[in-house]
Amino acid sequence: GKSKGVIPQAVKEVVEGLTADGEVQTDKVGSQVLFWSLPSQKASVLRAKKRKLSDEVQKMHREYDEVQAELATLSSEPAPSDRELAALRERAAAERKRRDELKVAVLERCGPGKVAEMKRQ
Numbered sequence: 001g002k003s004k005g006v007i008p009q010a011v012k013e014v015v016e017g018l019t020a021d022g023e024v025q026t027d028k029v030g031s032q033v034l035f036w037s038l039p040s041q042k043a044s045v046l047r048a049k050k051r052k053l054s055d056e057v058q059k060m061h062r063e064y065d066e067v068q069a070e071l072a073t074l075s076s077e078p079a080p081s082d083r084e085l086a087a088l089r090e091r092a093a094a095e096r097k098r099r100d101e102l103k104v105a106v107l108e109r110c111g112p113g114k115v116a117e118m119k120r121q
Contacts, residue, residue, distance in 0.1 A: 022045060023037060024036065024037045
């Protein structure tokens with residue numbers, strides 16, 4: 001205990017940290033709590049972690065290849081002309097205007113003024 005320079009609270013915190021990290025297993029037997037760590041368990045955990053990471057790396061490689069293929073496809077297509085860009089901008093502006101007009105119409109039909117008028121009736 002304290003006479004040897006070991007602080008029980010510090011030991012408890014270290015053991016709890018190791019248990020939370022999966023480095024140490026714990027089990028309650030009667031009124032005692034037992035802690036242990038077996039090398040074979042650690043090896044098994046590391047193998048599972050390695051397998052999971054390998055799967056993730058393979059998935060990332062597949063996604064990278066897909067993105068590279070998409071980039072190659074997009075790079076081979078001709079860029080839109082200035083006329084096409086202008087037409088797209090006009091269409092986007094018209095859609096924004098139409099959306100704003102619809103919002104105004106909805107507010108006129110169901111807005112706070114209309115609700116107040118309906119309450120008065």
